[in-house]
Amino acid sequence: MAPLNSLEKEYPLIDSNFQIFCASHAIYSVEDFLLHDIDALFNSATNHSSSQKLNQGIHQLLSIIDALQPPLLNGLQLIEDSQNKHVLSTGCQGIDALIGGGLRVGQLTELVGPSSSGKTQVCLMSASTVAKHNCSVIYLDTGNSFSPQRIAHFIGQSSDYISGNQADRRLLQNVLDRIICYPVFDVYQMFDLLHQLKNNLRSEAQIGKSDRHVQLLIVDSISSLITPILRGSGPQGHALMISAGFLLKQLAHEHNITVLVTNHVVGGDDGNSKPALGESWKSVPHVRLLLSRDCGGKVCNMSIIKHPAMASGRTATSIRLFV
Structure with missing residues (x-):
């Protein structure tokens, strides 16, 4: 800055x-x-x-x-920018179909939902799908929710290295090697890691290095890092939140990667649940998706809260994320 x-x-x-x-x-x-x-x-x-x-x-x-925001684009530039964006599959056909093929490269997508609604499942499924296609994933884990066993399940392999055959063990090891997981427990540590990633990506771009290029950055969950600094911290907490959003969008746009974050829900004044982090944050994600699941159920529903190319309210039901 x-x-x-x-x-x-x-x-x-x-x-x-x-x-x-x-x-x-x-x-x-x-x-x-x-x-x-x-x-x-x-x-x-x-x-x-x-x-x-x-x-x-x-x-x-x-x-x-x-006031920090990415440069404004005119209508023609927005259309061209949208058409030039590729997508990364989440590994779930129902989700991909709902959002036009997958997570859009160069944009920030937010998964909103209550506890146990499937947010981390989507993150792990997306990470395993991207890593399986020989691309790197940065996974910032704020709640000890990263699970190699679930990664193994998503790529159709056993997490048991002893009983699996050599090809299965090699595939699982390659996928896990491409998912770089960092435990993160406060917003300042997140800033340090994001700036380190930004510097690494710039260095790789300067020397033309493209092997194992980072394609997906996951923060699960962004709200658990930001909510504590919003409580009683005055303008500093709000400024840090806006700066975090700007940095994530800058990484996505400048380095053509997909950013996926999760956010919990809180009770609204009308008694209905709403995404946490308030009004200032809601303009940060390009795409906001709401996940819900019946207690103990093995399928979930997803609806679009916000999408630059699709109407809000579109819903996909009976998405199977759990076994």
Whole structure:
């Protein structure tokens, strides 16, 4: 993200005095600012003679982050962009048929649903399908839900290395080798991994490396990382959420990969369930899909909440994800 000194011309509040104040806290860029304790920064600013102006500068930076969005496209560019996007199969015919063939490359797709509705199943099924076709998958696991045994099931192999034949063991090992799973337990660790991935993808693009290219990035679940920072953290939590969404969409668009995230549901004022993370987040995903399942049932339903090329409300029923 932009260094602070590059913002001064357009945003006068980000002047040399504000930059010196930020530098005293090891903040030299917008990214450094996001990773800092904003409440502590406000408290520190209060002790300065120019506290009012410093506070205004902090609010200015938060506004800049809030406004971060990918460049707008005109209608013709949107059509061309949509037509040029390939899809990755989820491994489930019912889901692929509902969303036009699969998960769209270059876009962020969100799976919304209550606990045990099948969100992780779709993530694992998609990961195994992509990895089986010799492409790499980055899987950020926030709840210890990644399961090699279920991966083995999805590719039609036994997870028992001893009883399986050599070909089966080789196939399973190759698939698991292509799924790079990181346990992630806070939003700052996620930012570190995403920036590391961005740097790696840029380096690979510069040297023309294409073998085992990352095709799918999964965050299961994004809401478990972001919800804690939204509770009582003031503007910092909101800014981190917007920045996370921007970074995920930037990775998808610039490096032509598919991003799949999961989100839980919360109770709305009208008594109905709704996706978590609030109004600001709902504009982030390109595609939002709602999963539901009867208690103890082995099939689930999926409906489209949002899709750039399809009407909301389309539903696929009796999708078998469970055995």
